[in-house]
Amino acid sequence: MPSRPALPRRAMIREVGLRDGLQSISAVMPTAQKLQWIQAAYEAGQREIEVGSFVPARLLPQLADTAELVAHAKTLPGLVTSVLVPNLKGAERAIESGADLMLLPISASHAHSLANLRKTPDEVVEEIVRIRALRDASGSAICIEVGMSTAFGCTLQGRVEPGEVLRLLRAVLDAGADRVGLADTVGYADPEMVRLLFEQAFLVAGDRLNCGHFHDTRGLGMANVYAALQTGVTRFDACLAGIGGCPHAPGASGNVATEDLAYMLASMGIETGIDFDKLMALRTRVAGWLEGETLHGTLWRAGLPKTMRPAPTLT
Amino acid sequence: MPSRPALPRRAMIREVGLRDGLQSISAVMPTAQKLQWIQAAYEAGQREIEVGSFVPARLLPQLADTAELVAHAKTLPGLVTSVLVPNLKGAERAIESGADLMLLPISASHAHSLANLRKTPDEVVEEIVRIRALRDASGSAICIEVGMSTAFGCTLQGRVEPGEVLRLLRAVLDAGADRVGLADTVGYADPEMVRLLFEQAFLVAGDRLNCGHFHDTRGLGMANVYAALQTGVTRFDACLAGIGGCPHAPGASGNVATEDLAYMLASMGIETGIDFDKLMALRTRVAGWLEGETLHGTLWRAGLPKTMRPAPTLT
Numbered sequence: 001m002p003s004r005p006a007l008p009r010r011a012m013i014r015e016v017g018l019r020d021g022l023q024s025i026s027a028v029m030p031t032a033q034k035l036q037w038i039q040a041a042y043e044a045g046q047r048e049i050e051v052g053s054f055v056p057a058r059l060l061p062q063l064a065d066t067a068e069l070v071a072h073a074k075t076l077p078g079l080v081t082s083v084l085v086p087n088l089k090g091a092e093r094a095i096e097s098g099a100d101l102m103l104l105p106i107s108a109s110h111a112h113s114l115a116n117l118r119k120t121p122d123e124v125v126e127e128i129v130r131i132r133a134l135r136d137a138s139g140s141a142i143c144i145e146v147g148m149s150t151a152f153g154c155t156l157q158g159r160v161e162p163g164e165v166l167r168l169l170r171a172v173l174d175a176g177a178d179r180v181g182l183a184d185t186v187g188y189a190d191p192e193m194v195r196l197l198f199e200q201a202f203l204v205a206g207d208r209l210n211c212g213h214f215h216d217t218r219g220l221g222m223a224n225v226y227a228a229l230q231t232g233v234t235r236f237d238a239c240l241a242g243i244g245g246c247p248h249a250p251g252a253s254g255n256v257a258t259e260d261l262a263y264m265l266a267s268m269g270i271e272t273g274i275d276f277d278k279l280m281a282l283r284t285r286v287a288g289w290l291e292g293e294t295l296h297g298t299l300w301r302a303g304l305p306k307t308m309r310p311a312p313t314l315t
Numbered sequence: 316m317p318s319r320p321a322l323p324r325r326a327m328i329r330e331v332g333l334r335d336g337l338q339s340i341s342a343v344m345p346t347a348q349k350l351q352w353i354q355a356a357y358e359a360g361q362r363e364i365e366v367g368s369f370v371p372a373r374l375l376p377q378l379a380d381t382a383e384l385v386a387h388a389k390t391l392p393g394l395v396t397s398v399l400v401p402n403l404k405g406a407e408r409a410i411e412s413g414a415d416l417m418l419l420p421i422s423a424s425h426a427h428s429l430a431n432l433r434k435t436p437d438e439v440v441e442e443i444v445r446i447r448a449l450r451d452a453s454g455s456a457i458c459i460e461v462g463m464s465t466a467f468g469c470t471l472q473g474r475v476e477p478g479e480v481l482r483l484l485r486a487v488l489d490a491g492a493d494r495v496g497l498a499d500t501v502g503y504a505d506p507e508m509v510r511l512l513f514e515q516a517f518l519v520a521g522d523r524l525n526c527g528h529f530h531d532t533r534g535l536g537m538a539n540v541y542a543a544l545q546t547g548v549t550r551f552d553a554c555l556a557g558i559g560g561c562p563h564a565p566g567a568s569g570n571v572a573t574e575d576l577a578y579m580l581a582s583m584g585i586e587t588g589i590d591f592d593k594l595m596a597l598r599t600r601v602a603g604w605l606e607g608e609t610l611h612g613t614l615w616r617a618g619l620p621k622t623m624r625p626a627p628t629l630t
Contacts, residue, residue, distance in 0.1 A: 191583070267508075
């Protein structure tokens, strides 16, 4: 049997339920509940949380309290506080907030880019140049991560050429991104697409490529994570209870569920630092707050296997 | 990047919804509906169907019409008609029925074996010897396939040692099985467990190992299929709409959904011969017949991606 690369010993799950999840839910979660969510996720061992987005409040009233959430998150030792930033103005607010990481989305699909960001991908690259200059001038240590959305296809445009993804990756790195990730925004990826594109993207970006963002729209979220792990990815976005989607990508629904992803990784002996009992207790609370919304995931129903290794403790 | 084995160009999905699916649903589906299901699955390109089980009708009244279903299935050119057989008496009936393949379950978990078959695994091996002798004496060409259930763990016993699985695989092959498969009956497997156990099992069984049977109890069904494909498995059990489970394995629920599996394989360029439009139309009909039952799968809601290759045609 041909040898395969060993899977990583550790992986990081970035909780994006408070941003990618809540932005697709029309009801506004009260700030007090979001603060409890962040606190409980931290106590369950999560060490990266995307707490919100610095977009105009009139566009996403669900995320208008981002600065307040960052302020609380910053009090939790060792927590990487991530925020989504769509443009230079958002980057200014992210730097002011003291967040550790700003995620800048760029769409490999031109049609999605115009619908979602009202810019062409290359105009977004120019904005990244400006954001990098702003960061450097500010003296802030905030990390600039670029998330390449619709990297595996688009509900508006259809096919997205891998060559275009790789071209934009190069452009984004040249523009000053510290890190890049690839996102299957609309759930079009299969594990072989993931393997091939991440293998090629690693050749372009090296270890600056370090996030996989998968949606479970067509049931392949976990298979896609497994394929990405095999290429060397060690950091994944996920939403508690599998909430999420994209308002500008019809049909997109459901990030991979944090709890299911944490289970798969732990079952394979990959440490995430997550305590399952605490995470599942949090899921129950969040499900109560989101009553009436469609939730996803399987572990909450099935429970951990009898054979499951104890959850790894954070060191 | 280290090279990996190429995925297979073709794979076979055995539809087990009429057996593994319906046996876990208390309502009895009328024979006329089952005949329509078999016919429509065939017309959608499915070429292996487990139509039922030769167990006493008092135990599983849902499957009492198996002989009649085999008789119809045998009229469909090129269809492999599979039946489950728990013992020598069932094997006699399978041979009489004219089925192409009998699936004999054996549990790697002793506790599950006693609960499900009222025999130890080694007593089942002895029964396989008798069934092989019966088949050879009868002059029948029926294929004897042994399905190793609870190969990745058991809700009753907990851990199942891989060494015990491999020992039983050898015993089963020595007893006269033509083929063997490994089943994650209760949804305990993760992709690395699948990869490791199938790699070892191939060393024992060679190309006589040719079926993977995965449940999606904890959301890892597709990831487990992908891992098995990478080891060389080209044949998988699945249930339309993800119905199924095991009445003697509490917590077990839902085989991988035929339509989701067919989608993943086709998306990766692996031919299955399945026509999606026809398969999804059948799913709608079966869902109507099973009104009130919990169904699974994602493709029925999300639809095929815009980018999807046309379904391969059966040659």
